[in-house]
Amino acid sequence: MSGNDTKGEGQGDRAPTDSELSARLRRLETQIDGKRPAASSDPSPRPGPSAHSSLGQAMTLSTEFIAAIIAGGILGWLCDHFLGTKPWGMIVLVLLGFVTGVYNIMRLSGFSGTNGPGGPKDRKGP
Amino acid sequence: MAASIDPIHQFELKPLVSLGHIGNQEIAFTQSALYMFAAVGVIAFITIVATAGRSVVPGRMQALAEVFYEFIADTLHQATGDKEQRFLPLVFSLFMFVLILNLFGMIPYAFAVTSHLIITFGLAFLVISTVVIYGVMKHGSHFLGLFIPAGVPKPLLLIMVPIEIVSFISRPISLSVRLFANILAGHIALKIFAFFVAQLLLAGAWSILSPLPLFLTIALTALEFLVAALQAYVFATLTAVYLADALHPGH
Numbered sequence: 001m002s003g004n005d006t007k008g009e010g011q012g013d014r015a016p017t018d019s020e021l022s023a024r025l026r027r028l029e030t031q032i033d034g035k036r037p038a039a040s041s042d043p044s045p046r047p048g049p050s051a052h053s054s055l056g057q058a059m060t061l062s063t064e065f066i067a068a069i070i071a072g073g074i075l076g077w078l079c080d081h082f083l084g085t086k087p088w089g090m091i092v093l094v095l096l097g098f099v100t101g102v103y104n105i106m107r108l109s110g111f112s113g114t115n116g117p118g119g120p121k122d123r124k125g126p
Numbered sequence: 127m128a129a130s131i132d133p134i135h136q137f138e139l140k141p142l143v144s145l146g147h148i149g150n151q152e153i154a155f156t157q158s159a160l161y162m163f164a165a166v167g168v169i170a171f172i173t174i175v176a177t178a179g180r181s182v183v184p185g186r187m188q189a190l191a192e193v194f195y196e197f198i199a200d201t202l203h204q205a206t207g208d209k210e211q212r213f214l215p216l217v218f219s220l221f222m223f224v225l226i227l228n229l230f231g232m233i234p235y236a237f238a239v240t241s242h243l244i245i246t247f248g249l250a251f252l253v254i255s256t257v258v259i260y261g262v263m264k265h266g267s268h269f270l271g272l273f274i275p276a277g278v279p280k281p282l283l284l285i286m287v288p289i290e291i292v293s294f295i296s297r298p299i300s301l302s303v304r305l306f307a308n309i310l311a312g313h314i315a316l317k318i319f320a321f322f323v324a325q326l327l328l329a330g331a332w333s334i335l336s337p338l339p340l341f342l343t344i345a346l347t348a349l350e351f352l353v354a355a356l357q358a359y360v361f362a363t364l365t366a367v368y369l370a371d372a373l374h375p376g377h
Contacts, residue, residue, distance in 0.1 A: 059304060059308060059356075059357075059360070060300075060304065060360065063300045063303050063304040063307065064296070064300050066300075066303065067296040067297075067299040067300030067303055068292060068293060068296040068300075070296070070299050070303075071292050071293075071295040071296035071299050072292050072296075074295070074299075075292060075295060093292070096288055096289065096292055097292055097296075099285075099289060100289045100292040100293045100296065101296075103289055103293065104293055104296070
């Protein structure tokens, strides 16, 4: 009984909404088209790897921090080696590496939010 | 048996065919190279042989190849927004190479090629040189706009530009160290826990406890399969993200 009822209703619903459905489909398509360029240009601003799983993110964050320090150390060593600024290149660039590591993590974890110094949180850093 | 615990032993390179010497360094065709060739063979099989039929309704292997292709194409498109997909061959090859090598490493007694830093660094260096060379070719000096974050007040640039430069140089390091460290640590952990089983079995009354590390080994094996796939995915995603910088440097 009730099954018949719902069937009848469904058909009664479907007949008038057929044109509506196609209109809705068209609306959706235009909406998607409107969204598409935005979505494609969106990830480019910051190299935040969109590793979707939190496990991937956890692995990313730790290595990102360490890699920045290593990069600073290598740059400092090269600077010392070729420019003869014996201790100072290493000292300054390893410290800079630490700063970069923290900055990388802030950026990847979305702490700084928008690109550049968006909020008061950012201004506290430097 | 218990005395021979050496979790690092599995990563030793064994020369198969010696090709001569450069200085004191032997140049040899090692088992690492053999595995790489095998990986290329498997990838070639999946992508070329299995899709040779080009059937509209794909068979099993063709479906596998199509899944990989569409997955990478999707990832790349999301990251770069590049309609021409000109980096698709590079990213796809890198992903397949790393994935197959990682999975090869999970076969018992097999050698995990990606547990060597020089391999992963070579791949990461390839990615970064592509970014730099393509970026400079396409945008010239405008490519240096990569190092100038947008919307930062002028005096702050004095600090931000060196940070961005160090950050850029840390990219190949983090890309390679991540893959290498995950595979290396995973295999060492597996080896150690597997040895615990054998050791406990030989330890008299303590052998009651031997199922514990066995279960851990099983769980770790599952985790390692996840890590093998995940790290290949992360490698491909980060490659795509870095390549996006080469395509649109100034932001």
